[in-house]
Amino acid sequence: MDQFQGTWKLTASENFDEYMKAIGVSFASRQIANLAKPTLLFSMDDQGLISMKTTTTFKTVEIKFRLDEEFVEITADDRQAKTVMGLVDGKLIQTQTWEGKSTTIEREVQGGKLIAKCIMDDVVCTRTYEKDQ
Template identity: 30%
Template sequence: MANIPGKYDFVSTDKYEDFLKACGVGVVNRTIASKIKNQLEYVDNGNGSWTQKTFSTFKNFQIDFKLGEKFVEETADGRKCDAVITLEGNKFVHKQSLDGEGAVVTREFKPNGELVCTFECKDVTAVRVYKKV
């Protein structure tokens, strides 16, 4: 099992702009978001509660969640969606639902400190990779 808490620096991306388009993100926001080399931080608050922080030159934001409990999430572009995050082995599985559309983000924390994020919406799959600092 990987040690999840900590900061992760951006390494690479593939098809992320396509994923954002499939999710309905506007052209300006998705163009900016797909070019950003952000940093992620995961904080274990205990009792299944977590904080995910995203830092970038464009916008910083965070989500607070308890594993397995539904919550209302505000996406980086300001849309609100229903979400639930579960822990499956060494993966956070993040399911979002907005206006009947769904997206799934699987964040796999590998023992070597690599974080592989797989984004799925409709028929589009994107990947972003990070490395623990």
């Protein structure tokens, strides 16, 4: 988890609107989300509880979790999902399930950038973050 810790700023986003459509985000919420340039803050406490805080000018969402333990997540678009975060081959894999649907977000650090790949059925979105010095 060490490679993820710190603050990351969104620098590029591809196919995000299509991904949001695929997971069922409303038109109005997609318009706001497409304008947002989120900052991600990863941290871990002494007991191994991991925090991922996503901040935009519109909203701040924080989830706290332990690897491989399911928890209830209220997403930025207000879905209530059962979520599991796992570390596989250096990738932080987030799986959300809700109302019979499932989506996966794979995050990995490559070349000093955090790449988030969001996958819903055959729709793939890629979001790139750079470390905030």
